[in-house]
Structure formats: structure tokens, C-alpha cells
Amino acid sequence: MLIIKDLHVSIDGKEILKGINLTVKAGEVHAVMGPNGSGKSTLAAALVGRELFEITSGSVTYQGENLLEMSTEDRARKGLFLGFQYPVEIPGVSIVNFMKTAINEHRKFKGMDPISASDFLKLMRDKKDLVGLHTSLANRSVNEGFSGGEKKKNEIFQMAILEPTLAILDETDSGLDIDAMKTVAGGVNKLRRKDNATIIITHYQRLLDYIIPDFVHVLYKGRIVKSSGKELALELEEKGYDWLNQESE
């Protein structure tokens, strides 16, 4: 589904990612872990096409196509979803209106008619229950005045509605208490299918108690220094990231 080969990414001329290789297949959940500043969020941003991040070399193939040539919105319409670490507030735009616009853009791209009002309402209702988003939130402006937990739930709610092929969740667990994290993880687990895949970016191991990954990668100073099964996460939790210093040098 996703093949990243020797990806180098810079911001303002400073190289952040120094040759990433990663292959994600349908049905898999990958966890990318690493200390602060290792380039985890840069990887996410580069994949969804944020222009701030300059790709200096390497390639990314997504469903057989060159991902790097597509606009951000086309990547999204082809099923790439990013759960933001810091979801953005859009005052005055209700979640209902926002999601309806988004769904219809996706449908237009596929040559489908806009969604009917009743189908849309039903979809909203079903997905709200899935992630435990409070009904009153859906009528509020996108992320405006939301608590940290509500913002993250809203990201998963949007993911549930858009049903992405490949979801990247950037630090979705940060700022969540244990109950909120369980709800969010429960939502992600329910959305797991054989034909989609998820990349979970996280600093801590605890989210991985609830979403069991097939692979764990350790990103350190712009490189993936270790890849293994889910047990790697526990090892990291126990030893921290310092021991990687020796391994990577």
C-alpha cells in the first residue's frame, strides 16, 4: 500500500529525515516511536504534503502511484488521512458543515453525487457513537473551545466518517487521560479492516496497550534505527531511548 524509499526531508535547509525506508501493507498497523525531535511528525507531515517540508530525495509510492506528485487534497481524496497532533480551530464552521463539505469533495472526486441529507445524518449518528463523541459537540464549531481530549476524539470521528485507506495518527494519545485514550483506541480498533492500514506515531508505549501494532519502528535522529514486533514497544518503555545512542552510532 505504502512504500517509502530513502526519503530525505528538510525544513529551511535543515535535514530532518535522513533516509527513511518503510513498507506498509493492507491490514497492518505500524507504530513509529521515538524521542522528541526525532522526526516523527515530520514524517507524517511530509506524507500528507505539507509544503513547509521539502522533500530533497527519495520516493513514496502509495497504491502504486507517486504520492509526492499529488496535491494535499488529492492525497486525502485517495484515502490518506492524518489525525493531527494539534487539531486546528475553525471558528464559525460547524463540524456538521465541515464534514459534509469534506465528504462531498471525496464523493465528487470519485464521480459520485453529493450525499443525501438523511444518509449524512445517519452516518454522523453512527460514527458519533463509535468514538463516543458527545452529540452537542457535532453542532459546535470545528475544534473551537474543545478540550484536548475532545479534539482528539473529533479527529477519530472524522477518520471514522471519511474511512481512510491509510490513516496516520500523529501523537493522538498526547494530552489524553486514560479513559479518553481507551475511547480513542477503541474507535481506531473498530475501524481496523483487512483493506486498510494505520500508522501510529507516538512517544509513549501506553497507547499500544490498547491498539496492538503488527510492527514497531524506532525513529531516531531522522533514521529508523530498529524495527521489530510489538514487544519492541515494551522494551523501549523499560529502557527509554538513551540506549539507542550506542546502537545508532
Added chain:
Amino acid sequence: MEDTQDKILSEVTKGDYKYGFVTDIETDTIPKGLNEDVIRLISAKKEEPAFMLEFRLKSYRHWLTMKMPKWAHLFIPDISYQDIIYYAAPKQQAGLKSLDEVDPELLSTFNKLGIPLEEQKLLSGVAVDVVMDSISVKTTFKETLAELGIIFCSMSEAIREYPDLVKKYLGSVVPYTDNYFASLNSAVFSDGSFCYIPKGVRCPMELSTYFRINAANTGQFERTLVVAEDDSYVSYLEGCTAPMRDENQLHAAVVEIVALENAEVKYSTVQNWYPGDKNGKGGIYNFVTKRGICKGDNSKISWTQVETGSAITWKYPSCILRGNNTTGEFYSVAVTNNYQQADTGTKMIHIGKNSRSTIISKGISAGHGQNSFRSLVKVIKSADRVRNFTQCDSLLMGDKCGAHTFPYIEVENESAVIEHEATTSKIGEDQIFYCNQRGIDTENAIGLIINGYTREVLNKLPMEFAVEAQKLLQISLEGSVG
């Protein structure tokens, strides 16, 4: 990131003006220039009673003693008042009996503008008075309204048919000495709409005036008067467009509203005069005086305006809250793009006890636009328990535009509660990116964000016009992300 912004910015700032065509129609104009003879000629052409000519001459003589106001945060090039034509009327037979007699060219003009004059084709429940250049072309649904005792007609007709009402109220809210442009208007106004709602009547449909400047080198000076008797209600709308011309044209209108006891008047404007091209060439100078008086107790006047057009806008729809328990409201969205300038806002004059006012202003600046909000909330000594809430928000798109606010508060009574909130924000690259990541392209993302920002005001417009205004906002900001 700056580069991206600049790129998108330059793309967005070239939205086209869709109403810029000129109608080829025979026009009856008088020679350019302004003097007492011209005023006599206008009055004669309109077959006015003597009191009107008196009013005009009095206004003109006063105007001659005045100077153009300079206090606004605007750059206004010198206007040569002797180079303006003060009267231009599309030629047509006098006293139209039916639509068949209207010049087909004129009909097609308004069809093009989306304002069909055939009544059966009109939006359900909207009566329209159409003013082209200096005269009213057609008023629809007159008979239906007359059954309820509602008078809705052109100002010229009102002066001829209802001279007593006109005499009583014309200039009673905006005196002929009020300000430079109001005095000029009082001297030379050529037409406009008149609306009278009798006691206890709730006007069953939206009343609407559509203004169109067509002829070149002419000024448009219309005069609107709305009188709502005790316990009555009316919702009134105006819209305006003009052809694209390289020279600037002057539009100086006056609107007066009188609300008597328990009456409510809603006045909505969607102003879309030609704004000039992207380099700031041409466009309408829109210098307008709008004021309402809540004369009777418990009355209410609500102004809603969506200002997207004009090269320069100078306009402060205001409320004099004379009666007790009266309510004044001002909801505004003002957009300045390219080289447009706007200095707009309101005055709320609290005289009555327990009077309340709300001011919600949403300014949007893009391109090289300069957008100023100016307001005065005044509470006199005897006005007890006054409440005011003011919220003034500015949204900037790009880094070449400006937003300015000039709020004045004068309170002489200690029991008043005055609140003022102001914000300035930018459409963030992060907001647009967030939308992009959900599959929404940049143009639509801006539309979505602007609609969200202006929703509070647009919600105050009657339904059909809210939709129109939404589209208009998107068009006038097409291409201006920052």
C-alpha cells in the same frame, strides 16, 4: 510558506465582477454640472409640488457652505461636482400600465441581474421597486400591498401622491443640514423608494429595492424613506450593481427610517457596486447616510449590511433610540479587496430608558484593501439602564491589507452597561491545510472559513439573500488567501 501564501493570494485576488455590463438604452439626460437651474429642472421633470423645490434649494444653498468631510480613514481623490450629470433616466413612456410597455432591453437587463420583473416569476413573497439611474422603473406587487394599506412606491410617486406624509417625515431623521453628502442628496435626489406601513399591519412580504447605475458620468442620488406606524412590522432589502467603467462614479444616498410605538423595521443591504478593477481603476464612490429613529416606545430598528462592492465606502447606518425600551441593531460584513477602501460602522444614540443596542461588525481585508470600523455608542444623562454590546472582528488575508477600528463610547449615565469586544485574526495557513487534508481544496476552504466567520451576520438576512450574499462573498474574495 510565504511564497505559497503570495502565490495563492495573487490567484485569489482576481475574482471577476459579474454585473459589469452596460445596457444599451436610450437615456434622457440633462447637461452635466450643478446649479440652481439644474435643481429646478430636476424638480420640474419630476412634476414636484412647490415644497419639494423649496427643500431642494434650501439644501443646495446649505451644501454650498459646507466642505467635504476629511475625518474618515479614507483616501478620497478630489471630486469635481460640476463634471457630474445629476439626472439620467432610461427613456420610456410615462405611466406604465403593464409590463408589456416596459422596454424589452430594460427587462433583459434585470433578468441578467437575476431580478425578473414579471411578478409570477419573482421570488415568492418579495415585492421589488427597481431604480435605474435616476428613476424608478417598476414596482411590483403594489396592488396586493395596497389592500393592506401598505404604500410601497417610488419616491417620485410618493411626492406626487402622498405629499403630506413625505412632508412630515422627509428630512426628519436626516436633516438637510446633516452632512456634506446628505445635503447634496437632499438637493439633487432623483428617486428612491417610499414605504409606509399603517398601524397594526405586519407586512406579509419582503419589500425590496434594486438600484442600478447604468449611464456614464452620472451620479446616483437616491432617497429612501420607511415609516412604520404603531404596532407594525416590515422587512426591507436593497441591492445594487453598476457597470464596469474606468472613471469613478458618485453614489450618495440617504435612507431614513421612522419606527413608531411597538414597530419593528429590519433593513438589509447587499451592496455590490462596481469596486474598480484589480489595480484600483474605476469603481463607485459610495457615500451614504442611513439613519433610523426608534421614536415610539418598544420599537426596534435592525440594520444588516453586506458590503462587498464600491471603490470607497463611507457609511454608518445608525439608530436614534428615542423611545423607552427601544432596540437598535447593526450587523455588518464589509469586504475590501484589491484597492478598495471602506470606513463603515454605526452610531447608537441612547436617549430612551432601558434602550438596548447590539453592534456586530465583521471586516475582511484582502489584497491592498483598507477596512475601517467606526462606531459611536452615546448614552445621554437621562437614559437609565442602557445596554450595549459591541463586537468588532477583523480578518486579514495576506500582508498588504489593513484593518482599523475607531470605537467611540460616550456615557453620561452611570447605570449603563457597555461591552466592547474586538478581535483581529488572519486566515491561517494551518486552517487551510487542515481543510486540504480533509479533501477540501483551497478555494472551498476559504469559502468555508469566510462563511463561518460571517455566519452571525448572514443569519440575519432573509433566506434567499443570505444564500446570495454567501456567494457574493466568495466571488469577491476569489483568489485571496493568505
